[in-house]
Amino acid sequence: MKRKAGIILMVAMALVLVTAVAYAITITxxxxxxxxxxxxxxxxxxxxxxxxxxxxxxxxxxxxxxTSNFYILLSTYAATGWNxxxxxxxxxxxxxxxxxxxxxxxxxxxxxxxxxxxRYIRIAGPTPLTVTVFDQNFNTIAATTDxxxxxxxxxxxxxxxxxxxxTGVCGAxxxxxxxxxxxxxxxxxxxxxxDFNMNCGNPTAVSLHNATASGPSAVLPFALGAFGLIAVSxxxxxxxxxxxx
Ligand SMILES: [Ca+2]
Ligand SMILES: [Ca+2]
Ligand SMILES: [Ca+2]
Ligand SMILES: [Ca+2]
Numbered sequence: 001m002k003r004k005a006g007i008i009l010m011v012a013m014a015l016v017l018v019t020a021v022a023y024a025i026t027i028t029x030x031x032x033x034x035x036x037x038x039x040x041x042x043x044x045x046x047x048x049x050x051x052x053x054x055x056x057x058x059x060x061x062x063x064x065x066x067t068s069n070f071y072i073l074l075s076t077y078a079a080t081g082w083n084x085x086x087x088x089x090x091x092x093x094x095x096x097x098x099x100x101x102x103x104x105x106x107x108x109x110x111x112x113x114x115x116x117x118x119r120y121i122r123i124a125g126p127t128p129l130t131v132t133v134f135d136q137n138f139n140t141i142a143a144t145t146d147x148x149x150x151x152x153x154x155x156x157x158x159x160x161x162x163x164x165x166x167t168g169v170c171g172a173x174x175x176x177x178x179x180x181x182x183x184x185x186x187x188x189x190x191x192x193x194x195d196f197n198m199n200c201g202n203p204t205a206v207s208l209h210n211a212t213a214s215g216p217s218a219v220l221p222f223a224l225g226a227f228g229l230i231a232v233s234x235x236x237x238x239x240x241x242x243x244x245x
Contacts, residue, residue, distance in 0.1 A: 027064065027071045029157050031150030037073055040064025043196040047077045051188050055081030056091060056181030058188045059152070065200040070163055072121070074154040076179075082125030082149060087182025090125035097121070097198060098174040099164050105136040112189035113176030119163050123147060123156060133162045165200060172197040 027036050042062040051057040054077035062073040074080070074093060081091055096110035096117040108115040119141075120134040129149060133142040142162040148155055174195035179188040190196070 026066075027069075027155065027157065029071075029146055029148045029155045031148035031153050031155055033073060033075075033153050033155075037062050037064060040071075041197075041199060043190060045188070045190045045192075048186070048188065050186040051181075052185055053081060053084070053181060053183055054078035055084065055152075056179055056183060056185060056188060058177065058179050058190050061095075061177055061190060061196075063198050063200075065160065065165075068159060069157045070160050070165065070200060072156050072158075074123070074156075074177075076152045079151045080149060080154055081181060082127050082129060082154075084181070084183075085126070086184070089180075089182055091179070091181045092122055092124040093180075094178045095121040096176050096178070097163070098195070099170065101171055101173060107136055107138050110176040110178045110189070112178070112191065112193055113195045114174055116174065121156070121158060123154060129154070131156050131158065133158060160200075170200045172199050174198075 028034060040062055041064070042060055044060050045058045047054065047057055047059070057077045058074065059077045060073070060075040062075075064071050072095060084091065094109050096108070096113055097119045098105060098114075098116045099118045101116075103116040105116045105118045107120070108117060109120060110117065118136050120136075120138065122132045122134070124130050124132070127149065128145060129147045131144045131147045132140055133144075135141055142158070144156075144158065146157040175198040176195050177190040179190075181188070
């Protein structure tokens, strides 16, 4: 009987652990929008009649972060024309970010925005896409291929250190975006005038680490404690797989 009760307890604890993991959320850079994006920030841009190729016409920009990475999702009104070269260059997108919220910062390529930008993130076609982070003087800080595009959705991940956000927590970051399709269409500026505020951490953006199995949460310590009991009682040894976001 005692053994039976022990088994029931172990199963119950295992269920707690499974439940905690099942509710873990993360962003996977695969060009597919997952539900975890719902907790982040976003800005929606109109379908401009002047941008005749909707593959160069920005629909929505979304952003969110965890303690290690800042994520941006770009959506266009038609399949993004990364491989359509009608000009001297393949298409590219700049995200201009005033990461410190101060007027300092130069080289304003996002002419629709207010300036003061400290970081420029460029996604450049054709596929496979590349992502480059520049400082305010267009010195390269980081380059990555942590990007994926499928149809009208493109997702990227950039380590927060490259953005100067070493803690992963920041205030409002006035930002704007610039999609140059080199087609002769008007450039698609987001917003049409001025900036939108990107942000990370509290209070307005989701901190993904609060909900993932790899970070602190209200449920996880109990689940880990339960699993530890099981591991001790069974001599089970586990190694936790590192999240590859
Ligand atoms: Ca995804
Ligand atoms: Ca359009
Ligand atoms: Ca647009
Ligand atoms: Ca600045």
